[in-house]
Amino acid sequence: xxxxxxxxxxxxxxxxxxxxxxxxxxxxxxxxxxxxxxxxxxxxxxxxxxxxxxxxxxxxxxxxxxxxxxxxxxxxxxxxxxxxxxxxxxxxxxxxxxxxxxxxxxxxxxxxxxxxxxxxxxxxxxxxxxxxxxxxxxxxxxxxxxxxxxxxxxxxxxxxxxxxxxxxxxxxxxxxxxxxxxxxxxxxxxxxxxxxxxxxxxxxxxxxxxxxxxxxxxxxxxxxxxxxxxxxxxxxxxxxxxxxxxxxxxxxxxxxxxxxxxxxxxxxxxxxxxxxxxxxxxxxxxxxxxxxxxxxxxxxxxxxxxxxxxxxxxxxxxxxxxxxxxxxxxxxxxxxxxxxxxxxxxxxxxxxxxxxxxxxxxxxxxxxxxxxxxxxxxxxxxxxxxxxxxxxxxxxxxxxxxxxxxxxxxxxxxxxxxxxxxxxxxxxxxxxxxxxxxxxxxxxxxxxxx
Amino acid sequence: xxxxxxxxxxxxxxxxxxxxxxxxxxxxxxxxxxxxxxxxxxxxxxxxxxxxxxxxxxxxxxxxxxxxxxxxxxxxxxxxxxxxxxxxxxxxxxxxxxxxxxxxxxxxxxxxxxxxxxxxxxxxxxxxxxxxxxxxxxxxxxxxxxxxxxxxxxxxxxxxxxx
Numbered sequence: 001x002x003x004x005x006x007x008x009x010x011x012x013x014x015x016x017x018x019x020x021x022x023x024x025x026x027x028x029x030x031x032x033x034x035x036x037x038x039x040x041x042x043x044x045x046x047x048x049x050x051x052x053x054x055x056x057x058x059x060x061x062x063x064x065x066x067x068x069x070x071x072x073x074x075x076x077x078x079x080x081x082x083x084x085x086x087x088x089x090x091x092x093x094x095x096x097x098x099x100x101x102x103x104x105x106x107x108x109x110x111x112x113x114x115x116x117x118x119x120x121x122x123x124x125x126x127x128x129x130x131x132x133x134x135x136x137x138x139x140x141x142x143x144x145x146x147x148x149x150x151x152x153x154x155x156x157x158x159x160x161x162x163x164x165x166x167x168x169x170x171x172x173x174x175x176x177x178x179x180x181x182x183x184x185x186x187x188x189x190x191x192x193x194x195x196x197x198x199x200x201x202x203x204x205x206x207x208x209x210x211x212x213x214x215x216x217x218x219x220x221x222x223x224x225x226x227x228x229x230x231x232x233x234x235x236x237x238x239x240x241x242x243x244x245x246x247x248x249x250x251x252x253x254x255x256x257x258x259x260x261x262x263x264x265x266x267x268x269x270x271x272x273x274x275x276x277x278x279x280x281x282x283x284x285x286x287x288x289x290x291x292x293x294x295x296x297x298x299x300x301x302x303x304x305x306x307x308x309x310x311x312x313x314x315x316x317x318x319x320x321x322x323x324x325x326x327x328x329x330x331x332x333x334x335x336x337x338x339x340x341x342x343x344x345x346x347x348x349x350x351x352x353x354x355x356x357x358x359x360x361x362x363x364x365x366x367x368x369x370x371x372x373x374x375x376x377x378x379x380x381x382x383x384x385x386x387x388x389x390x391x392x393x394x395x396x397x398x399x400x401x402x403x404x405x406x407x408x409x410x411x412x413x414x415x416x417x418x419x420x421x422x423x424x425x426x427x428x429x430x431x432x433x434x435x436x437x438x439x440x441x442x443x444x445x446x447x448x449x450x
Numbered sequence: 451x452x453x454x455x456x457x458x459x460x461x462x463x464x465x466x467x468x469x470x471x472x473x474x475x476x477x478x479x480x481x482x483x484x485x486x487x488x489x490x491x492x493x494x495x496x497x498x499x500x501x502x503x504x505x506x507x508x509x510x511x512x513x514x515x516x517x518x519x520x521x522x523x524x525x526x527x528x529x530x531x532x533x534x535x536x537x538x539x540x541x542x543x544x545x546x547x548x549x550x551x552x553x554x555x556x557x558x559x560x561x562x563x564x565x566x567x568x569x570x571x572x573x574x575x576x577x578x579x580x581x582x583x584x585x586x587x588x589x590x591x592x593x594x595x596x597x598x599x600x601x602x603x604x605x606x607x608x609x610x611x612x613x
Contacts, residue, residue, distance in 0.1 A: 050587060050588070053587065058596055058600075061598075220507045222559045223508040223509055224560075393509065399514055410514075421559065450586075
């Protein structure tokens, strides 16, 4: 027994190394944190990433501009629609075209729906890891309502690939606005219920408040954006600061908090969900009828009656004309079925699947775009387009050499930057605090490792 | 690139660094400056600390490979000033034979991982980086996958340390 007794009563100061991950139930995705512990306190940490690296950028450089959309779905797979929008806006910036208003509203609506999904997942999962299973179930139910909408709209829940360069895959289905409003009426009560369960919950506050701290200067220096930078009192939001689409037309606020801890991040996300609901409601009220796609010169695609003119070779007459289109997934009526049959040789937007399989012109247009190195070709140059992803600024930097493929496609993944700062947030906290801090960053391995 | 004369940031840079600002102007609405590699560090210090400029936020650092153009590589820096909502893109051109550039990890904490990724993907060495090692690929990986002469279908089955 003698050997186990501390004879001289001296303190042992050896530190212990503990590996968390790469395969660990609380590490959403694969990531490894090597911690140096003294007792239960974290003295140092190193974060290792790259386990989910899938060469997103290299892949994008080897496919056409439109074919990169399925890859972008897999960046932030919780809110893939925002990634789609970001890529499309970056390519459109290269072309120098702006999509029609209706399309811009659709893109705003889907972005905000995705943001809601993302925040619901983040808070739900973070709460579950602290033992609040009810919150997780409530939020997953709410998320299901939104995924139903997205599935109805895009045909898939997660791998949506809904946006196209120069437009979107199809118009909003009939009755989409009403159904969305019904969902949006349900959401605030769920958020309120969770608010009651968590915001003043002693256990939750003890696990979140004052932990995972990062001050303002360091956050800026780390390039952190999104809810995490707003949680240190910097009201930086791409939607307000560098407006894209039609975000400048909506009345919404950027919530900020001051403390820079996990609890502030939670509060910011909760408020952001309410703001997103406001934006969607306004967008549904304001959305104009009209076309949803443009051609490479930036003109709106025109409808059926113009096809007849085009067949006679009278294409000049409808260059500035507008036509109503109704491209839905449920099938197209005869008017819009002729939509792609314009006499222009090369369209910006891929024809819808109904066109592609339904008539020879659609098939030809599709073939022309998909054939290797034959699709749309932006002018030489480079463009950087940022959108406000759910986790912060999502940016695409594209370099075109005038060919059918990007020469360089860089993706600025929003959670890459907070993850670079994670070790600093963890130092001084306990082992058990790794989980809420990591949860509050909302790391999505798809956009982190690309 | 469209020339700009009334922008305070570009004017300050041109005034302070003269010939080191090789080209500057607006590119598709974004402020861009191509700067000399040797003075990059100084320029970023100026952008960050000068009271009227205040680019406190590092948005991104990454590389671009322009093979077969010469100089082959470009390293791009995006800096942002949250107070004025101004953003600037600095581009530095790098020759293949002299694939080195000064680190900015002493100025921005976020540069650490960005520079590691750029080294990992393009093999551009950041002089003075505290811990320049691969970030996304694994240590024994050979070559630089985002270089344009690295074939997309090339496979390297070696994963993890050898014994």
